[in-house]
Amino acid sequence: MKSFIILAFMNLCLISASGINIEITNPNQTDLKDAPVVVKLDKFKKTGQTKRNELAVYIDGKQVSSQLDDLNNDSIPDELVFLADLKAGEKKKVQLRRISDKKRIKFPAEVYASLILKEADGKHTNIREISSAKNDMYNKLHHHGVAFESALVAYRIYFDNKSTIDVYGKKQYQLELADTRWYPSDEQLAAGYGDDILLVSGWVGVGTVKGFEKDKATHINKFDSRTHRIVAAGNIRTVVESEVKGWEYEGKKTDMTVRYTLYARHRDVITEITTSGDIEILATGVQQIGGGACFQSNQLVGSWGSWYPQPDTVKYAKETAGLGLYMPKEYKGKQIMNGVNNLIVFPHKKEETTRFYFTVIAEKEEQNNIKTAEDFFKYLNNWRRGLKPIVVE
Template sequence: MKRTILILLALSVVAPVSAKGRKADYRVTFPSRDNAVVIGDVPAWAKGAAVFCDGREIPSQLDDLDGDGCYEELVFVYEGLPLGFRGEAAGQPPVEVGFRVLYFAEERAADYPVRVNAQMWLKNPDKSLREVAAAESDKDDMYRRLHHHGPAFESELAAYRVYFDKKQSIDTYGKKRPGLELRETMWYPTDEQLRAGSGHDNLRVFGSISVGALKGWDDRRQRMVHITEMNRREARIRAAGPVRTVVDMRVEGWRYGGRELNMTSRYILYAGHQDVQAEHRIEGECRDLLFTTGVMKIRDGFTATLRDSVLVSTGCDYPENDSVKWERERMALVTVVPGRQIVSRTDDAASHLVQLRPDAGGRIDCRFWAFWRKNGWLRSEDWESGAGLASLGDWASYLSRPRVERLK
């Protein structure tokens, strides 16, 4: 087998172009095992799309991420990377694959399997719940007004929620078997659901960085700074499947470091993925300000830095205060940050941290993962130590995204 694969699409094996459709061919280069593809040149008139590879349709999704009524991105997950492929960081040449996209001027119904879910539930005065796609407040009062305290999102392999408060920390929900279940458990499974094999919240975040959250940094006191003084907060589900979820947490008028900033933290989870892409966009004069992220210190655990830009924390603690009903859970957390933006590596009492500066565009992007002992698809010995986690893959390589080129 050739080490670099190029699949050329022939017109004879692709669905015919209808009078209402227009084709576009793309070459995608995969430099790592990240198989989530984003095409950003969607025609403004497109209302539907279909993606083909080697004559077979791949489930895809069109997303309007800014709410202007037009789709900006077409996304899909490519499952055909060669077995054993680890990417450029492991000394292997990248994989090149050809795709054909048909764009349609009308909506196109497609019966794709739903492999992700995002949800947010507002509490009504009568204690019933109302599902919403957006919530906002100019006070710090949304944590208790929302069920599970903020938006939650899941793939078949993992689930996360973002606290809608000054911490904006990420909490984790472990699964024992692949599948979607938040619609049924609502993050808090009943005893019957637990006996039937459902997952559950498996981490006590406390006041830590949790995993992958971005906060301010007090260099004099050597500790993180929560997002406290602000004018407005917003949580918004931008996309909810079937291929990926996109959740935005936005704060406006954040008074930090003697400035007033706006910051949008976007969390993206793809079907078949346990990792979350976190894209933090900071508006305002922030080039000389420090921010921090990392992984929390878990009780009875240790941390290992596999590379300068990778932080790993493992440990064992009770996920709830009720230590009679809940047993201690062994967890592993991973956060990967762009090494070129790291300024220092200083921990605080609750977290293993790196301090970063935004790039020229005000961006700080990272990826994070959560694993636990009860994941039915992982061997515990693979991740209970830093060396074991290293064997699972080159974490930093995941910052290398698939590269998309439109062919003429």
């Protein structure tokens, strides 16, 4: 009996020491560098719930940067995420281990998100979430809504009826928003910081979700409440949401949440739409820039061009950029030109999540050799081939 108890104890120790073994697979027919891997922890019962904060990721015996996120705000981490290099079709073994804080490597933050309230006394307060029942928050928030970045690019979402996504391009690959708060000083610009590169006006920007009525994209004008929130912001990814409740559209009221996820070392954003009811038609896409070139198909749209990023054309020079968006075929999208909006319109079912992707390249990036429309559209066609999520088993 004693021998049996000792053996059982040794087996438990081996399980604890070796951790939880998982296998990740690249389902794409192209090699991927820094591919996002999402481990849904409820799928792996051995992770339990009470000690998930102790989990770390090991690949080839080495600890790698990872992030635990509580996406449903129940104080229990739901997902563990990390990045991995995988060749086309490659399978790779990964270990999840429980470790002490002493053994945990402190990896640098590679992403950043900010939502800044302008107080009545002139102070600025960093917040995680804010809501309003009116279209009155645009000027009450610094940079007009939630903003988020990787070292490659930054985005912001306007907290108004347009809900437009705007773009901040970078010369050098570095995090900047904590320093510039979207508006770099002359000294920062001289030092090589980036800046806003897109005049979005009332157009679709890149990846904005809009209504579509009478053959044109429409703003979200009638609603009960609108919310911006930072769901997660760590060293590997930012997750932010733009939510509207009671949107009066297509003859009924519907709640809609659009979640945007940006990973470290990435410029492309994963966009996920969920709603409380069926919607016959929504629109997203990219805007044409300064009369420049457009790429058009039912799954992939793009634009490349040059235009002033601000109404002040004396102080600000023209910026050249490429915008791209890919919507998988399963969502039954259809490409439509609506003025300067290069759109994909699509239906949405309440029990489903519509998932699409958008990306941006600024011509001024010092480490990027994409400088023409032809190069950019070729890049988009290659990019779209590597967007299937990594399989975790």
